[in-house]
Amino acid sequence: MRLCFPVAIALAACAVAAAALTPVLAAVRPPKLQYEITTLPNGLRVVLSEDHSTPIVHVAVWYHVGSKNERPGRTGFAHLFEHMMFKGSKNVEPDAHTSIVSSVGGRSNAYTTEDVTVFWQTLPAQYLPMALWLEADRMATLRVDDIAFRREREVVKEERRMRIENQPYGRLSEIIYDHAFTTHPYKHPTIGSMADLEAASIADVRDFHGAYYVPENATAVIVGDFDGAQALQLATQYFGRVPKAGRRVPGDIPTEPPMKSGRRAVVEEGWPLPAVVVAYHVTYDGHPDSYPLHITSKILSDGQSARISRELIYNRRLCLSAFGSGNITEHPNLFFAVCIVQPGQTPEAAEKALIGEFEKLKTEGVSAHELQRAQNQFARDYILSRETNEDKAMHLAHAAVIHNDITTADGEFDIFMKTTVADVQRVAKTYFNESNRVVLHVLPRETGR
Amino acid sequence: MSNAQRPTPNAQPVRCQSLWKLGVGVLGVVLCVSAASAQLERTSDGRFVFWPAESPPRPLQARSVKFPPYEVRMLPNGLQVITVLHHEQPAVSMRLLVRAGSVQDPPGKVGVASLAASLLDQGTVTRSAQAIAENIDFIGGALATGSGSDLTFVNVVVMEDSFDVGMNLLADVARNPAFAAEEIERQKQQAISSLQVSGNDPDWVASVLFERLVYGFHPYGLPNSGTPETLSAITRGDLQQFHRRYFVPNNMILAIVGDVTSEQAFAAAERAFGEWPPAEVPPVTVVEPPPLTRRIVIVDKPDAVQTEIRIGQLAIPRKHDDYMAFDLAVKILGGEGANRLHRVLRSERGLTYGAQADTEARKQAGHVVAETDTRTDTTGEALRLMVEEFSRLQRDRVSQNELSDAQAYLAGSFPLTIETPGDIAAQVLNVVFYDLPVEEIGTFRERVQAVRPDDIQRVARQYVRPDRLSIVLVGNAAAFVPQLQRLGFTDVEVIPIEELDLMSATLKRDTRRADSFGPFGPSGPFGRVRSGRLTHGQTQGNPRVNVPKGRKNASGLSNGRLVIERRIKSVTFKTRIDEKLVDQPL
Structure with a gap:
């Protein structure tokens, strides 16, 4: 899904927003691609x-x-x-x-x-x-x-x-x-x-x-x-002069069986700070649930006012860097959150905080204000990711190849704008469950020169 | 359409003569074979296809290329304002450049400019950090701050209907940062933790150590993000003083780019910055970079699977009459359109994924750096080949063909460098920032084409000193130092990665344990090691490095932000125009 990369800005963080005071603002609509x-x-x-x-x-x-x-x-x-x-x-x-x-x-x-x-x-x-x-x-x-x-x-x-x-x-x-x-x-x-x-x-x-x-x-x-x-x-x-193959392009790819229960693992790597990962299996690119999942990525980590940035990096100083986002691809893939743990903090606390964010999405949902912010950020990404010829080609090709429907290059804009807070909560409840979860702690290896 | 269609007139082979003009002469031998008709060709899966032997088709009629319109004005208070109007997408971006960076750090307080930049959007006198973030995020905008050696920047992008909101926010963070104690502590912690990560990244360690060798204690040689020690010592007063001294309108450039009118843009700039009074900017005095000296420093990281290599030397600043010729000479060594290093190391030998050389020309000085990474057991060979390419560039006259290839790319790619409003603004910012004549933008292609092989030879002889190169290798020292010695690179210094200290004259942390035995016994595996021996312990220490822009677009931690990328690119090319201006976010 091309439109979902965040604008590349270093994540610092931010605390509680005065939601009620900000007027609702409809997203600016990007011009349509002609093709x-x-x-x-x-x-x-x-x-x-x-x-x-x-x-x-x-x-x-x-x-x-x-x-x-x-x-x-x-x-x-x-x-x-x-x-x-x-x-x-x-x-x-x-x-x-x-x-x-x-x-x-x-x-x-x-x-x-x-x-x-x-x-x-x-x-x-x-x-x-x-x-x-x-x-x-x-x-x-x-x-x-x-x-x-x-x-x-x-x-x-x-x-x-x-x-x-x-x-x-x-x-x-x-x-x-x-x-x-x-x-x-x-x-x-x-x-x-x-x-x-x-x-x-x-x-x-x-x-x-x-x-x-x-x-x-x-x-x-x-x-x-x-x-x-x-x-x-x-x-x-x-x-036109390239001959057709005249036979089927191979496409048999084994499907991933659903997880029966959650998994966890602890591994060691030669890295300076621990990393904690909380991952859930989710759906494929183009599935109706994929759109609320993209919205969820933004609510969790696009910008310093997003939930994980604000809570885990800024307020609690648990993580040097952290995010939660969906890697939504042609076949069902993962939604995962990562925290690089600050010195003095523990991987256990980071795991609890990350899982807590997913649980909150299920139990409390998201606010209308957060949804509107995510939609405005989508509009921004649409616009800023259509500046160059290369950008435009990427959107068109992605729609044609991955969705097998070139109209999605523009058509998804409306889907995002029509996504509701109920959609976001329903999808969270569908995927962010313990039996579908993989938790990893990657700890610094004791080297000792 | 038939699959075996014969070539139409457009596909007729062009003659070798015109191929030479295209600058592909070196490839011409096979391309120029006669191509009158299609031949039966076997495909990879055993089928047959009629496929003509032919040369690349003729180009269509060339379009005219004009640099898009822009305007540069100065407000009465000295603020330079650049506008580039562009109405395809409903967005406006604003870039504010302050002519001060780590060069202006007070003595012993490396990191002030960098810390100040990171705090600009973390609260102003009227807005909290969270209010700023909420504000910019909710309107679907983005805001970024940062600094380099000669500049500090604030970039904002908003949709066109939020232009005034964006401009007000930009002015507020630039003019009224609060530097609140709590925020200072938070940003210090972020910076120090980031150093712990980047200090373990061979790519970053190699880059910052290389600059330290080239520039010594000139500010360009010091880690501009500071060290844990210097960061800890920085006070709120230091940050306020830096801001008060250098954040004045006559020391700034503002570019407004995108979907606004000229009147709107200048009126907004006037409104947001117009009544800000100018002030005298105190000059800074810095130490001179040291004279060119041959020095080879190895940073030992025993678990590395590759060796990061940097080779280069002091050269010329950006504003210099020889810049164009020297830049082309370096492009022949390792840039787009030519790149001897890539050919020798990658195409011919498969020693690396990428090898390149760059002119890094800044305000006060500049350097040339060649870089690559290669597996441990080919470290010596790669180093030998790279040093030989510096010698060859200085020794042998470049051929007209090789120069033409480099020129063809540099001049020919000009239309690719004016595609987006941001690209256009970056070029204007470059000439304004470096005090270059603005006409230079319009005459770029002519100036590229005017360079002759004699010019390349002259600048190569004048500036390139293969016997006085600064060389850094970061990797598993025990495994490759013997290779270096066999090749005659005997005068090497080895420093364990956890003992590296860029602020120290010896580059080593004062451990008071210099006599302890290394993993190789008291003498180590090396013969003539000038200083530094592998030592035990020091797992607490982290080298003091800054966080330069990563050259690799891959997984990892970049500026403290985790980047996970699963796609893999195949050929590396940098698309940078000049120094760092274009690399900034937004």
Whole structure:
């Protein structure tokens, strides 16, 4: 769910608000996105959205494959494969994609999530044909070279060391998901494990490209300064010649069985301060309950006046940093709260306080004032996250790929604005229960040099 | 449309000649093969496809690129006001810059500017901290404060119907902070706990120690968030004095950006700040950065799986005639469009996820820094290769092609740097803040293209000193120091991470236990170690580091705020324009 990232501001905190004194204020409505969506004969979807304010264009290709599509023993492969897409195709030399784009003043990159793999470039507008040509070339004719594969695997292992293993709290997400899931591949991190990365082979690369990197599984989104008819003609020209796979894209992913009772665990890591996690299994992106859950994230931790910020950081000084929010994705995922425990405070107190916040949502609900604040914050996020072509492409593609309904890119605004305090309380009662809860204490490891 | 469609005229191969002009000449060999017709190609899963051999298609007609309109005015009290109007989204952002940061910290009180900035929104004389938070959150706005070495900022963003509310709030937190005792205590605790976390992060430790080596006791070399000791010593009076001295309208720049009219913006600025009287700003005197000296400092973190590497030296300040040429030279070493370090370390050898070099040019001075991280057992090799790239840049003339690639990116990406009103405002703020001629924005591309290989050679010879580099490595010292010695890096200092003290002349905390045995016995595993030996104990100690902007967008604790990110990006590129102005929130 793209619209739900909070504006990145350091969380300090704040105490009780004079709710009754503040007038009710309706959210400012963001302008609607203008777009066209077309499906080419080979199954590739093309989304076009013109924006002539700056002479640049953004081209993103979303493949509907992420780490949840990985088979056991091959965790991290979707992302490793993403790296291989920069290793050349019939008309493009290894590592040349990036330099061709930068040589015209453009930027390019890619990322992998649990659900999708996204390749993008932003360029001066006149280079739109080049971007489409580059993406089509690697979709159809990726080069698969064993030496390049082995070298890139080392790069990805360094990436894992850098992002996950070598910095404080880098493994926190990995620890949470490993304890919370038993079956569904959300259990493992997108970056994968070292052992699985090492086990991956060149044959896996070929299979993965053949299975998932096909037009039927791809959505190209083009946003920026172009003529719509010409852009569609160019997209058709370059992507249209990629052959369709003609067979079903694999999509059998095991479902996570409901928890029978709550779980808890205590683990040790070489981090300076303890971390406490309280997590609940929740629903998927687009489910009616997902909207009140997003509202709940805001009420708990968006801004210094949000409940967890105010209570746990500011008033009680229990946590150096804390939040509670839903990671709502294509398949059912988690809503979790984290507290990095201040020196002098105990993990037990932090756990009690975090659970207390969830219980309060169930027993007392939220106020109309808090709901209105969350809705105003939503409107802000809608507006501020639609400034760039890249932002707009992300919203359109997310709606088209994850919801399989591009109208949700704008349509969700009304759903959020119509959410009621009763919805928020009902959803809290549905999910924030002891039998559905995972509690973790991650304690500093005694090192002793 | 047929899948095997033949290329249309638009897809005809361009000639090698025009490819060179595009700056992709180095790739041209294969791209320029004849491409008259489609060939049968086998796909990865064994099917066959007709796919032409061809070069990238010709560009469409180029659009004209103009820097969007903006206005700069000065109020009678000296406040500089910049407006950039933009009406696509119904939002307005305001950025207030104060020309004072950690450089203005009183002697021995490192952290005053940073603590003062963190307290601006924690209560004014008429509003409590909670009232400010409730106010900005409820209207769907956002407010952030912070500081760097040369500046302090307050950023506010609101929806257009709350413009006046936002402006009043901005003026109140900038002009009337209460610095209440209780809030000071709370922010000190936050800052000290954050230091405990960042002091364990090799990335941050490497960055702050590197700056300490380059700048010595010049304020740019000191941790601007303070240390537990200096923070504890800061009084309410220190904060009030800092605010009284430097928060005056003639020492500030205000940018108003977004969905307002010019009249509305200037009228609001006048209303909120107009009657604030100007005052003389006391000058500061600081010590000079030390002369360039070769120094290799290793911070030992035995549980590290990677080594963080920083290599660089003092260079030139932002306002300098050689800035453009020097910046391009550094981009050839490790920036977008070129990046020898990335090629040598990542593409050719798979030693790292990312390697880059940056010009970090500030008001008073500047430096060049190259950085990477690599696994412990390739630390020596990575260090050798990076030092060699500094030598090569200084020794060998760059080719026209390599320079052209760097220029093509820098000049060509200009339209990408004016996409949002915030981007535009950041560029104007940059020239105003650094006292550069405002025409520089409009002539940017011409100035980039005017640089010649001779210019690069001249600045490289003049400023780059490969024999006098400051080098920091943070990692598992016992495992990689022998590698360094085999490669001739013998003159190294090793400091256990918990004994690092940036405020000390020796960089080491005074432990009074210097003779204790390390885990490797009394002599340690190292031959010629100049100072510092691995010692037991000191689990209480935390190195004194500031909280610089993390270069990594990953999970972890950033500025005390937990970031959990599960998505993984593949190629690293920084999109920074100049110094830190653009990196600020909002």
